[in-house]
Amino acid sequence: MHxxxxxxxxxxxxxxxxxxxxxxxxxFIGVGTQRSGTTWWFRTLxxxxxxxxxxxxxKELHFFRRFGAQELEPDEVQRYWxxxxxxxxxxxxxxxxxxxHDFWAPRLIRRAAPEAKLLVMFRDPIERLxxxxxxxxxxxxxxxxxxxxxxxxxxxxxxxxxxxxxEELPDAPVLVLxxxxxxxxxxxxxxxxxxxxxxxxxxxxxxxxxxxxxSSQARHxxxxxxxxxxxxxxxxxxxxxxxxxxxxEIDPTLWKHFAHLGQASHA
Amino acid sequence: xxxxxxxxxFVGMGFERAGAExxxxxxxxHPDVEPPHDGVRAMHxxxxxxxxxxxxxxxxxxxxxxxxxxxxxxxxxxxxxxADPWTPRLLARAAPEAKVLVMVAxxVECFRRALHDRLETIEEPHLxxxxxxxxxxxxxxxxxxxxxHVPPERVLVLxxxxxxxxxAAELARTSAFLGVRPDAAGGxPDVEPPxxxxxxxxxxxxxxxxxxxxxxxxxxxxxTTVEHLDVGLWPDFAQSSTGPATAAA
Numbered sequence: 001m002h003x004x005x006x007x008x009x010x011x012x013x014x015x016x017x018x019x020x021x022x023x024x025x026x027x028f029i030g031v032g033t034q035r036s037g038t039t040w041w042f043r044t045l046x047x048x049x050x051x052x053x054x055x056x057x058x059k060e061l062h063f064f065r066r067f068g069a070q071e072l073e074p075d076e077v078q079r080y081w082x083x084x085x086x087x088x089x090x091x092x093x094x095x096x097x098x099x100x101h102d103f104w105a106p107r108l109i110r111r112a113a114p115e116a117k118l119l120v121m122f123r124d125p126i127e128r129l130x131x132x133x134x135x136x137x138x139x140x141x142x143x144x145x146x147x148x149x150x151x152x153x154x155x156x157x158x159x160x161x162x163x164x165x166x167e168e169l170p171d172a173p174v175l176v177l178x179x180x181x182x183x184x185x186x187x188x189x190x191x192x193x194x195x196x197x198x199x200x201x202x203x204x205x206x207x208x209x210x211x212x213x214x215s216s217q218a219r220h221x222x223x224x225x226x227x228x229x230x231x232x233x234x235x236x237x238x239x240x241x242x243x244x245x246x247x248x249e250i251d252p253t254l255w256k257h258f259a260h261l262g263q264a265s266h267a
Numbered sequence: 268x269x270x271x272x273x274x275x276x277f278v279g280m281g282f283e284r285a286g287a288e289x290x291x292x293x294x295x296x297h298p299d300v301e302p303p304h305d306g307v308r309a310m311h312x313x314x315x316x317x318x319x320x321x322x323x324x325x326x327x328x329x330x331x332x333x334x335x336x337x338x339x340x341x342x343x344x345x346x347x348x349x350a351d352p353w354t355p356r357l358l359a360r361a362a363p364e365a366k367v368l369v370m371v372a373x374x375v376e377c378f379r380r381a382l383h384d385r386l387e388t389i390e391e392p393h394l395x396x397x398x399x400x401x402x403x404x405x406x407x408x409x410x411x412x413x414x415x416h417v418p419p420e421r422v423l424v425l426x427x428x429x430x431x432x433x434x435a436a437e438l439a440r441t442s443a444f445l446g447v448r449p450d451a452a453g454g455x456p457d458v459e460p461p462x463x464x465x466x467x468x469x470x471x472x473x474x475x476x477x478x479x480x481x482x483x484x485x486x487x488x489x490x491t492t493v494e495h496l497d498v499g500l501w502p503d504f505a506q507s508s509t510g511p512a513t514a515a516a
Contacts, residue, residue, distance in 0.1 A: 067473070103398065145315070146318075168480065225320040228317065
Protein backbone atom coordinates (compact mmCIF):
# COMPACT_ATOMS: atom_id res chain seq x y z
CA MET A 1 0.00 0.00 0.00
CA HIS A 2 1.33 3.40 -0.97
CA UNK A 3 1.64 5.44 2.21
CA UNK A 4 -0.24 8.34 0.68
CA UNK A 5 -3.29 6.21 0.05
CA UNK A 6 -3.75 5.36 3.64
CA UNK A 7 -2.67 8.48 5.41
CA UNK A 8 -5.53 10.92 5.49
CA UNK A 9 -3.74 13.20 7.91
CA UNK A 10 -0.46 13.32 6.01
CA UNK A 11 0.77 15.71 3.37
CA UNK A 12 -0.11 14.29 0.03
CA UNK A 13 2.56 14.17 -2.60
CA UNK A 14 2.77 16.99 -5.12
CA UNK A 15 4.66 16.69 -8.37
CA UNK A 16 6.19 19.43 -10.49
CA UNK A 17 5.22 19.11 -14.15
CA UNK A 18 6.94 20.36 -17.30
CA UNK A 19 4.73 23.45 -17.58
CA UNK A 20 5.60 24.65 -14.11
CA UNK A 21 2.40 23.54 -12.45
CA UNK A 22 2.28 20.98 -9.72
CA UNK A 23 -0.09 18.06 -9.64
CA UNK A 24 -1.52 16.27 -6.67
CA UNK A 25 -4.78 15.11 -5.19
CA UNK A 26 -7.75 17.30 -6.06
CA UNK A 27 -8.49 20.16 -3.69
CA PHE A 28 -12.17 19.69 -4.33
CA ILE A 29 -14.54 17.16 -5.85
CA GLY A 30 -18.11 17.82 -6.87
CA VAL A 31 -20.02 14.63 -6.08
CA GLY A 32 -23.64 15.42 -6.91
CA THR A 33 -26.07 15.58 -8.51
CA GLN A 34 -26.81 14.83 -12.17
CA ARG A 35 -28.91 17.32 -14.19
CA SER A 36 -28.73 19.92 -11.45
CA GLY A 37 -26.77 22.71 -13.08
CA THR A 38 -23.36 21.40 -12.07
CA THR A 39 -21.85 21.99 -15.52
CA TRP A 40 -22.96 25.61 -15.45
CA TRP A 41 -21.67 26.09 -11.92
CA PHE A 42 -18.33 24.38 -12.57
CA ARG A 43 -17.74 26.43 -15.71
CA THR A 44 -18.63 29.57 -13.80
CA LEU A 45 -16.19 28.74 -11.03
CA UNK A 46 -13.48 28.16 -13.62
CA UNK A 47 -13.80 31.79 -14.72
CA UNK A 48 -12.04 32.68 -11.50
CA UNK A 49 -8.28 32.46 -12.09
CA UNK A 50 -7.69 30.65 -8.81
CA UNK A 51 -9.86 27.68 -9.79
CA UNK A 52 -8.48 25.08 -12.14
CA UNK A 53 -9.99 22.13 -14.00
CA UNK A 54 -8.35 18.76 -14.66
CA UNK A 55 -5.62 18.74 -17.32
CA UNK A 56 -8.04 17.26 -19.81
CA UNK A 57 -10.49 20.11 -19.33
CA UNK A 58 -13.13 17.49 -18.67
CA LYS A 59 -15.40 18.31 -15.77
CA GLU A 60 -16.50 14.73 -15.06
CA LEU A 61 -13.63 12.26 -14.74
CA HIS A 62 -15.81 9.32 -13.59
CA PHE A 63 -12.59 8.06 -12.12
CA PHE A 64 -14.05 5.85 -9.40
CA ARG A 65 -16.72 4.02 -11.39
CA ARG A 66 -14.58 1.14 -12.58
CA PHE A 67 -13.24 0.49 -9.11
CA GLY A 68 -16.55 -1.03 -8.22
CA ALA A 69 -15.37 -4.10 -10.07
CA GLN A 70 -11.63 -3.92 -9.64
CA GLU A 71 -9.35 -2.91 -6.82
CA LEU A 72 -8.16 0.67 -6.56
CA GLU A 73 -4.39 0.29 -6.59
CA PRO A 74 -1.87 2.92 -5.44
CA ASP A 75 -0.58 3.51 -8.98
CA GLU A 76 -4.12 4.35 -10.06
CA VAL A 77 -4.36 6.84 -7.22
CA GLN A 78 -1.13 8.39 -8.41
CA ARG A 79 -2.57 8.66 -11.94
CA TYR A 80 -5.64 10.37 -10.51
CA TRP A 81 -3.49 12.92 -8.77
CA UNK A 82 -1.61 13.67 -11.98
CA UNK A 83 -4.84 14.90 -13.53
CA UNK A 84 -4.99 17.98 -11.34
CA UNK A 85 -2.60 20.83 -12.15
CA UNK A 86 -2.29 24.06 -10.21
CA UNK A 87 0.15 26.89 -9.56
CA UNK A 88 0.59 28.33 -6.08
CA UNK A 89 -2.63 29.97 -4.95
CA UNK A 90 -4.81 27.86 -7.22
CA UNK A 91 -7.18 25.03 -6.35
CA UNK A 92 -7.93 22.21 -8.74
CA UNK A 93 -10.78 19.71 -8.89
CA UNK A 94 -13.44 17.86 -10.84
CA UNK A 95 -17.20 17.37 -10.60
CA UNK A 96 -18.69 13.96 -11.36
CA UNK A 97 -22.34 14.11 -10.30
CA UNK A 98 -22.88 10.40 -9.92
CA UNK A 99 -20.17 9.82 -7.30
CA UNK A 100 -22.76 10.53 -4.67
CA HIS A 101 -25.12 7.85 -5.89
CA ASP A 102 -22.43 5.20 -6.45
CA PHE A 103 -22.24 3.67 -2.99
CA TRP A 104 -18.60 2.60 -3.39
CA ALA A 105 -17.30 6.03 -4.46
CA PRO A 106 -17.19 7.85 -1.08
CA ARG A 107 -14.93 5.25 0.50
CA LEU A 108 -12.60 5.40 -2.50
CA ILE A 109 -12.55 9.20 -2.34
CA ARG A 110 -11.44 8.82 1.27
CA ARG A 111 -8.49 6.80 0.03
CA ALA A 112 -7.62 8.77 -3.09
CA ALA A 113 -8.40 12.33 -2.00
CA PRO A 114 -8.72 12.39 1.77
CA GLU A 115 -8.26 16.13 2.04
CA ALA A 116 -10.59 17.14 -0.77
CA LYS A 117 -13.49 19.45 -0.07
CA LEU A 118 -16.77 18.18 -1.46
CA LEU A 119 -19.42 20.09 -3.38
CA VAL A 120 -23.02 19.00 -3.83
CA MET A 121 -25.67 20.79 -5.86
CA PHE A 122 -29.27 19.71 -5.29
CA ARG A 123 -32.21 20.49 -7.52
CA ASP A 124 -35.91 19.70 -7.14
CA PRO A 125 -35.62 15.91 -7.44
CA ILE A 126 -38.66 15.61 -9.69
CA GLU A 127 -37.41 18.28 -12.09
CA ARG A 128 -34.00 16.59 -11.95
CA LEU A 129 -35.65 13.33 -12.91
CA UNK A 130 -37.59 14.89 -15.77
CA UNK A 131 -34.36 16.30 -17.13
CA UNK A 132 -32.29 13.19 -16.47
CA UNK A 133 -34.50 10.63 -18.19
CA UNK A 134 -34.29 12.09 -21.73
CA UNK A 135 -30.56 12.59 -21.25
CA UNK A 136 -30.16 8.95 -20.28
CA UNK A 137 -32.03 7.82 -23.40
CA UNK A 138 -29.86 10.10 -25.51
CA UNK A 139 -26.91 8.20 -24.13
CA UNK A 140 -28.37 4.74 -24.70
CA UNK A 141 -31.77 4.42 -26.39
CA UNK A 142 -31.85 0.63 -25.93
CA UNK A 143 -32.35 0.74 -22.18
CA UNK A 144 -35.54 -0.47 -20.54
CA UNK A 145 -37.64 2.52 -19.60
CA UNK A 146 -38.49 1.02 -16.22
CA UNK A 147 -34.79 0.65 -15.41
CA UNK A 148 -34.07 4.24 -16.38
CA UNK A 149 -37.00 5.65 -14.43
CA UNK A 150 -36.27 3.54 -11.37
CA UNK A 151 -32.63 4.66 -11.41
CA UNK A 152 -33.67 8.28 -11.85
CA UNK A 153 -35.96 8.08 -8.83
CA UNK A 154 -33.28 6.47 -6.68
CA UNK A 155 -30.88 9.26 -7.58
CA UNK A 156 -33.33 11.64 -5.97
CA UNK A 157 -32.88 10.08 -2.54
CA UNK A 158 -30.76 13.04 -1.52
CA UNK A 159 -30.91 12.72 2.26
CA UNK A 160 -29.88 9.08 2.19
CA UNK A 161 -26.97 9.88 -0.09
CA UNK A 162 -25.82 12.89 1.89
CA UNK A 163 -26.07 11.03 5.18
CA UNK A 164 -24.05 8.16 3.73
CA UNK A 165 -21.46 10.54 2.29
CA UNK A 166 -20.92 12.08 5.70
CA GLU A 167 -20.71 8.69 7.39
CA GLU A 168 -18.14 7.47 4.91
CA LEU A 169 -16.18 10.73 4.86
CA PRO A 170 -16.66 12.11 8.36
CA ASP A 171 -13.78 14.57 8.14
CA ALA A 172 -14.52 15.95 4.69
CA PRO A 173 -15.91 19.48 4.49
CA VAL A 174 -19.10 19.41 2.41
CA LEU A 175 -20.76 22.43 0.81
CA VAL A 176 -24.42 21.94 -0.08
CA LEU A 177 -25.81 24.20 -2.80
CA UNK A 178 -29.36 24.49 -4.05
CA UNK A 179 -29.67 24.96 -7.79
CA UNK A 180 -32.76 27.12 -7.57
CA UNK A 181 -30.98 29.54 -5.23
CA UNK A 182 -27.98 29.67 -7.55
CA UNK A 183 -30.26 30.53 -10.46
CA UNK A 184 -32.34 33.11 -8.59
CA UNK A 185 -29.46 34.97 -6.98
CA UNK A 186 -26.13 33.56 -8.09
CA UNK A 187 -23.67 36.05 -6.63
CA UNK A 188 -23.99 35.12 -2.94
CA UNK A 189 -23.86 31.42 -3.80
CA UNK A 190 -20.83 32.01 -6.03
CA UNK A 191 -19.05 33.84 -3.22
CA UNK A 192 -20.04 31.16 -0.76
CA UNK A 193 -18.64 28.46 -3.02
CA UNK A 194 -15.32 30.21 -3.58
CA UNK A 195 -14.89 30.99 0.11
CA UNK A 196 -15.55 27.35 0.90
CA UNK A 197 -12.78 26.43 -1.56
CA UNK A 198 -10.42 28.89 0.11
CA UNK A 199 -10.43 31.31 -2.82
CA UNK A 200 -10.90 35.06 -2.54
CA UNK A 201 -14.05 35.94 -4.57
CA UNK A 202 -12.92 39.55 -4.90
CA UNK A 203 -9.60 38.66 -6.49
CA UNK A 204 -11.30 38.63 -9.89
CA UNK A 205 -14.27 40.39 -11.50
CA UNK A 206 -17.65 38.77 -11.05
CA UNK A 207 -18.48 36.47 -13.96
CA UNK A 208 -21.49 36.78 -16.23
CA UNK A 209 -23.65 34.11 -14.66
CA UNK A 210 -25.84 33.80 -17.75
CA UNK A 211 -22.94 32.35 -19.73
CA UNK A 212 -21.53 28.86 -19.45
CA UNK A 213 -24.85 27.10 -19.23
CA UNK A 214 -24.82 23.34 -19.78
CA SER A 215 -27.14 21.48 -22.14
CA SER A 216 -30.86 21.87 -21.53
CA GLN A 217 -33.35 19.03 -21.73
CA ALA A 218 -36.34 21.36 -21.34
CA ARG A 219 -37.83 20.55 -24.73
CA HIS A 220 -37.61 16.80 -24.08
CA UNK A 221 -39.25 16.81 -20.68
CA UNK A 222 -42.50 14.85 -20.43
CA UNK A 223 -45.46 16.09 -18.50
CA UNK A 224 -46.19 13.96 -15.47
CA UNK A 225 -49.59 12.38 -15.08
CA UNK A 226 -51.24 12.28 -11.65
CA UNK A 227 -50.34 8.70 -10.70
CA UNK A 228 -46.66 9.13 -11.48
CA UNK A 229 -46.41 12.58 -9.94
CA UNK A 230 -48.09 11.35 -6.77
CA UNK A 231 -45.87 8.29 -6.64
CA UNK A 232 -42.75 10.44 -6.99
CA UNK A 233 -43.86 12.81 -4.27
CA UNK A 234 -44.78 9.83 -2.13
CA UNK A 235 -41.36 8.27 -2.53
CA UNK A 236 -39.22 11.39 -2.29
CA UNK A 237 -41.12 13.44 0.25
CA UNK A 238 -39.45 11.89 3.28
CA UNK A 239 -36.06 12.38 1.65
CA UNK A 240 -36.70 16.07 1.01
CA UNK A 241 -38.01 16.57 4.54
CA UNK A 242 -34.93 14.92 6.03
CA UNK A 243 -32.61 16.90 3.76
CA UNK A 244 -34.23 20.17 4.79
CA UNK A 245 -33.83 19.18 8.44
CA UNK A 246 -30.15 18.33 7.87
CA UNK A 247 -29.27 21.38 5.79
CA UNK A 248 -30.40 24.90 6.61
CA GLU A 249 -29.41 25.95 3.11
CA ILE A 250 -32.07 23.79 1.49
CA ASP A 251 -35.36 25.59 1.11
CA PRO A 252 -38.09 23.13 0.04
CA THR A 253 -40.41 26.01 -0.85
CA LEU A 254 -38.25 26.48 -3.95
CA TRP A 255 -39.18 22.97 -5.09
CA LYS A 256 -42.72 23.19 -6.36
CA HIS A 257 -43.55 19.56 -5.73
CA PHE A 258 -42.38 19.77 -2.13
CA ALA A 259 -43.17 23.34 -1.17
CA HIS A 260 -45.64 22.13 1.44
CA LEU A 261 -42.75 20.67 3.45
CA GLY A 262 -41.02 23.97 3.93
CA GLN A 263 -43.79 26.38 4.61
CA ALA A 264 -43.39 26.17 8.38
CA SER A 265 -39.61 26.15 8.65
CA HIS A 266 -38.95 28.73 5.93
CA ALA A 267 -41.89 31.05 6.53
CA UNK B 268 -66.53 -25.63 -11.69
CA UNK B 269 -67.47 -22.07 -12.82
CA UNK B 270 -64.72 -19.47 -13.05
CA UNK B 271 -64.87 -15.70 -13.11
CA UNK B 272 -62.31 -13.04 -13.97
CA UNK B 273 -61.23 -10.36 -11.58
CA UNK B 274 -58.31 -8.84 -9.79
CA UNK B 275 -55.65 -11.21 -8.48
CA UNK B 276 -56.10 -12.62 -4.99
CA PHE B 277 -52.42 -12.08 -4.36
CA VAL B 278 -49.34 -10.54 -5.93
CA GLY B 279 -45.82 -11.71 -5.18
CA MET B 280 -42.84 -9.39 -5.39
CA GLY B 281 -39.23 -9.17 -4.35
CA PHE B 282 -36.14 -11.30 -4.75
CA GLU B 283 -35.28 -10.92 -8.40
CA ARG B 284 -33.50 -14.21 -8.67
CA ALA B 285 -34.28 -17.86 -9.25
CA GLY B 286 -35.46 -18.32 -5.68
CA ALA B 287 -38.71 -16.44 -6.26
CA GLU B 288 -39.53 -18.68 -9.21
CA UNK B 289 -38.75 -21.74 -7.13
CA UNK B 290 -41.01 -20.54 -4.35
CA UNK B 291 -43.86 -19.58 -6.66
CA UNK B 292 -43.62 -23.02 -8.31
CA UNK B 293 -44.00 -24.63 -4.93
CA UNK B 294 -46.91 -22.40 -4.11
CA UNK B 295 -48.60 -23.24 -7.40
CA UNK B 296 -48.32 -26.94 -6.60
CA HIS B 297 -50.97 -26.32 -3.97
CA PRO B 298 -54.31 -27.51 -5.35
CA ASP B 299 -56.03 -24.24 -4.48
CA VAL B 300 -53.43 -21.81 -5.84
CA GLU B 301 -53.56 -20.96 -9.53
CA PRO B 302 -51.34 -18.93 -11.87
CA PRO B 303 -52.62 -16.37 -14.39
CA HIS B 304 -54.64 -18.32 -16.92
CA ASP B 305 -52.25 -17.68 -19.80
CA GLY B 306 -49.45 -19.23 -17.75
CA VAL B 307 -47.24 -16.12 -17.59
CA ARG B 308 -46.21 -16.07 -13.97
CA ALA B 309 -44.27 -12.80 -13.90
CA MET B 310 -46.60 -10.46 -15.75
CA HIS B 311 -44.58 -7.24 -15.37
CA UNK B 312 -47.93 -5.52 -15.75
CA UNK B 313 -47.02 -2.35 -13.87
CA UNK B 314 -43.55 -1.86 -15.39
CA UNK B 315 -44.62 0.31 -18.29
CA UNK B 316 -46.72 2.67 -16.22
CA UNK B 317 -43.63 4.61 -15.29
CA UNK B 318 -43.78 5.94 -18.85
CA UNK B 319 -47.51 6.18 -19.50
CA UNK B 320 -50.68 6.48 -17.44
CA UNK B 321 -52.51 3.33 -16.37
CA UNK B 322 -56.07 3.48 -17.72
CA UNK B 323 -59.27 1.70 -16.73
CA UNK B 324 -58.88 -0.44 -19.85
CA UNK B 325 -55.41 -1.49 -18.71
CA UNK B 326 -56.81 -2.50 -15.34
CA UNK B 327 -59.58 -4.49 -17.04
CA UNK B 328 -56.96 -6.28 -19.14
CA UNK B 329 -55.08 -7.12 -15.97
CA UNK B 330 -58.18 -8.54 -14.37
CA UNK B 331 -58.89 -10.72 -17.40
CA UNK B 332 -55.62 -12.54 -16.73
CA UNK B 333 -56.94 -13.98 -13.48
CA UNK B 334 -59.73 -16.54 -13.33
CA UNK B 335 -60.97 -17.69 -9.97
CA UNK B 336 -62.83 -20.79 -9.09
CA UNK B 337 -64.56 -20.91 -5.74
CA UNK B 338 -62.24 -21.83 -2.92
CA UNK B 339 -59.09 -21.13 -4.94
CA UNK B 340 -56.79 -18.11 -5.13
CA UNK B 341 -54.88 -16.82 -8.11
CA UNK B 342 -52.02 -14.42 -8.54
CA UNK B 343 -48.74 -13.55 -10.19
CA UNK B 344 -45.20 -12.92 -8.99
CA UNK B 345 -43.13 -10.16 -10.56
CA UNK B 346 -39.98 -9.61 -8.48
CA UNK B 347 -39.27 -6.05 -9.56
CA UNK B 348 -42.60 -4.70 -8.31
CA UNK B 349 -41.08 -4.37 -4.85
CA ALA B 350 -38.37 -1.93 -5.84
CA ASP B 351 -40.17 -0.01 -8.59
CA PRO B 352 -41.37 3.05 -6.73
CA TRP B 353 -44.48 3.67 -8.83
CA THR B 354 -45.91 0.18 -8.42
CA PRO B 355 -47.44 0.16 -4.89
CA ARG B 356 -49.82 3.03 -5.67
CA LEU B 357 -50.91 1.42 -8.94
CA LEU B 358 -51.26 -1.98 -7.35
CA ALA B 359 -53.60 -0.53 -4.75
CA ARG B 360 -55.73 0.83 -7.58
CA ALA B 361 -55.69 -2.23 -9.84
CA ALA B 362 -56.01 -4.88 -7.12
CA PRO B 363 -57.23 -3.12 -4.00
CA GLU B 364 -58.00 -6.30 -2.08
CA ALA B 365 -54.98 -8.35 -3.15
CA LYS B 366 -52.69 -9.82 -0.54
CA VAL B 367 -49.03 -9.22 -1.14
CA LEU B 368 -46.19 -11.69 -0.71
CA VAL B 369 -42.74 -10.15 -0.37
CA MET B 370 -39.61 -12.25 -0.48
CA VAL B 371 -36.30 -10.96 0.83
CA ALA B 372 -32.89 -12.61 0.97
CA UNK B 373 -29.40 -11.78 2.18
CA UNK B 374 -28.83 -8.39 0.55
CA VAL B 375 -25.13 -8.94 -0.04
CA GLU B 376 -25.71 -12.26 -1.73
CA CYS B 377 -28.55 -10.76 -3.76
CA PHE B 378 -26.20 -8.04 -4.85
CA ARG B 379 -23.59 -10.57 -5.94
CA ARG B 380 -26.24 -12.57 -7.70
CA ALA B 381 -27.55 -9.50 -9.51
CA LEU B 382 -24.08 -8.64 -10.73
CA HIS B 383 -23.55 -12.21 -11.85
CA ASP B 384 -26.80 -12.28 -13.82
CA ARG B 385 -26.63 -8.83 -15.30
CA LEU B 386 -22.97 -8.51 -16.14
CA GLU B 387 -23.61 -10.90 -18.98
CA THR B 388 -26.17 -8.68 -20.62
CA ILE B 389 -25.28 -5.12 -19.78
CA GLU B 390 -22.24 -3.44 -21.22
CA GLU B 391 -21.76 -0.82 -18.56
CA PRO B 392 -21.60 -3.01 -15.52
CA HIS B 393 -19.83 -0.68 -13.19
CA LEU B 394 -22.32 2.12 -13.37
CA UNK B 395 -26.02 1.76 -13.07
CA UNK B 396 -26.00 -1.99 -12.58
CA UNK B 397 -24.06 -1.79 -9.35
CA UNK B 398 -25.95 1.14 -7.93
CA UNK B 399 -29.24 -0.38 -9.06
CA UNK B 400 -28.44 -3.76 -7.53
CA UNK B 401 -27.75 -2.11 -4.18
CA UNK B 402 -30.89 0.02 -4.41
CA UNK B 403 -32.99 -3.10 -4.97
CA UNK B 404 -31.74 -4.48 -1.66
CA UNK B 405 -33.07 -1.53 0.33
CA UNK B 406 -35.84 -3.71 1.67
CA UNK B 407 -36.93 -1.53 4.56
CA UNK B 408 -37.38 1.45 2.28
CA UNK B 409 -39.34 -0.59 -0.24
CA UNK B 410 -41.53 -2.10 2.44
CA UNK B 411 -42.25 1.30 3.95
CA UNK B 412 -43.40 2.51 0.52
CA UNK B 413 -45.56 -0.56 0.07
CA UNK B 414 -47.22 -0.14 3.46
CA UNK B 415 -48.40 3.32 2.49
CA HIS B 416 -50.71 1.68 -0.03
CA VAL B 417 -51.20 -1.85 1.24
CA PRO B 418 -51.82 -2.24 4.98
CA PRO B 419 -49.30 -4.42 6.83
CA GLU B 420 -51.91 -7.06 7.65
CA ARG B 421 -52.26 -7.77 3.93
CA VAL B 422 -48.50 -8.17 3.42
CA LEU B 423 -46.53 -11.31 4.26
CA VAL B 424 -42.76 -11.00 4.23
CA LEU B 425 -40.92 -14.23 3.55
CA UNK B 426 -37.22 -14.78 4.04
CA UNK B 427 -35.64 -16.93 1.35
CA UNK B 428 -33.19 -18.59 3.72
CA UNK B 429 -36.01 -19.69 5.99
CA UNK B 430 -38.04 -20.95 3.03
CA UNK B 431 -35.03 -22.93 1.85
CA UNK B 432 -34.34 -24.35 5.31
CA UNK B 433 -37.90 -25.33 6.17
CA UNK B 434 -40.13 -25.10 3.12
CA ALA B 435 -43.01 -27.06 4.64
CA ALA B 436 -43.41 -24.69 7.56
CA GLU B 437 -43.11 -21.58 5.39
CA LEU B 438 -45.53 -22.98 2.82
CA ALA B 439 -48.03 -23.67 5.57
CA ARG B 440 -47.60 -20.12 6.82
CA THR B 441 -48.03 -18.76 3.31
CA SER B 442 -51.09 -20.90 2.67
CA ALA B 443 -52.71 -19.72 5.88
CA PHE B 444 -52.01 -16.13 4.90
CA LEU B 445 -53.57 -16.65 1.47
CA GLY B 446 -56.60 -18.34 2.98
CA VAL B 447 -56.08 -21.77 1.44
CA ARG B 448 -55.79 -25.06 3.30
CA PRO B 449 -52.44 -25.10 5.10
CA ASP B 450 -52.58 -28.88 5.42
CA ALA B 451 -52.56 -29.29 1.64
CA ALA B 452 -49.14 -27.66 1.46
CA GLY B 453 -47.52 -30.55 3.28
CA GLY B 454 -47.80 -32.93 0.35
CA UNK B 455 -45.99 -30.74 -2.15
CA PRO B 456 -43.09 -32.18 -4.13
CA ASP B 457 -39.74 -31.70 -2.50
CA VAL B 458 -37.69 -29.58 -4.91
CA GLU B 459 -34.30 -28.31 -3.89
CA PRO B 460 -34.00 -24.51 -3.75
CA PRO B 461 -31.66 -23.07 -6.35
CA UNK B 462 -28.24 -21.94 -5.15
CA UNK B 463 -28.22 -18.32 -4.16
CA UNK B 464 -24.54 -17.57 -4.25
CA UNK B 465 -22.48 -17.54 -7.43
CA UNK B 466 -18.84 -18.03 -6.72
CA UNK B 467 -17.48 -16.04 -9.63
CA UNK B 468 -18.45 -12.57 -8.44
CA UNK B 469 -15.79 -11.11 -6.18
CA UNK B 470 -16.49 -8.02 -4.14
CA UNK B 471 -13.34 -6.06 -3.43
CA UNK B 472 -12.85 -5.13 0.23
CA UNK B 473 -13.67 -1.48 -0.37
CA UNK B 474 -16.84 -2.35 -2.29
CA UNK B 475 -17.96 -4.92 0.23
CA UNK B 476 -17.39 -2.52 3.13
CA UNK B 477 -19.25 0.23 1.29
CA UNK B 478 -22.15 -2.07 0.49
CA UNK B 479 -22.43 -3.21 4.09
CA UNK B 480 -22.34 0.37 5.32
CA UNK B 481 -25.03 1.38 2.84
CA UNK B 482 -27.36 -1.50 3.66
CA UNK B 483 -26.82 -1.87 7.40
CA UNK B 484 -29.48 0.74 8.30
CA UNK B 485 -31.92 -0.97 5.94
CA UNK B 486 -31.42 -4.35 7.57
CA UNK B 487 -31.74 -2.86 11.04
CA UNK B 488 -34.98 -1.14 10.09
CA UNK B 489 -36.30 -4.32 8.50
CA UNK B 490 -35.51 -6.32 11.62
CA THR B 491 -37.56 -3.97 13.75
CA THR B 492 -40.63 -4.18 11.52
CA VAL B 493 -40.79 -7.73 10.18
CA GLU B 494 -41.78 -10.56 12.42
CA HIS B 495 -40.15 -13.90 11.59
CA LEU B 496 -37.10 -12.27 10.07
CA ASP B 497 -33.98 -14.02 11.27
CA VAL B 498 -31.10 -11.66 10.58
CA GLY B 499 -28.80 -14.30 11.99
CA LEU B 500 -29.21 -16.07 8.66
CA TRP B 501 -27.48 -13.15 6.96
CA PRO B 502 -23.91 -13.48 8.24
CA ASP B 503 -22.80 -9.99 7.28
CA PHE B 504 -25.62 -8.47 9.31
CA ALA B 505 -25.95 -10.99 12.12
CA GLN B 506 -25.15 -8.36 14.72
CA SER B 507 -28.27 -6.46 13.62
CA SER B 508 -30.62 -9.16 14.84
CA THR B 509 -32.42 -6.97 17.32
CA GLY B 510 -36.05 -5.97 17.45
CA PRO B 511 -39.07 -8.24 17.23
CA ALA B 512 -37.47 -10.84 14.98
CA THR B 513 -38.36 -14.31 16.15
CA ALA B 514 -35.31 -16.23 15.11
CA ALA B 515 -35.82 -19.71 13.86
CA ALA B 516 -34.51 -22.34 16.17
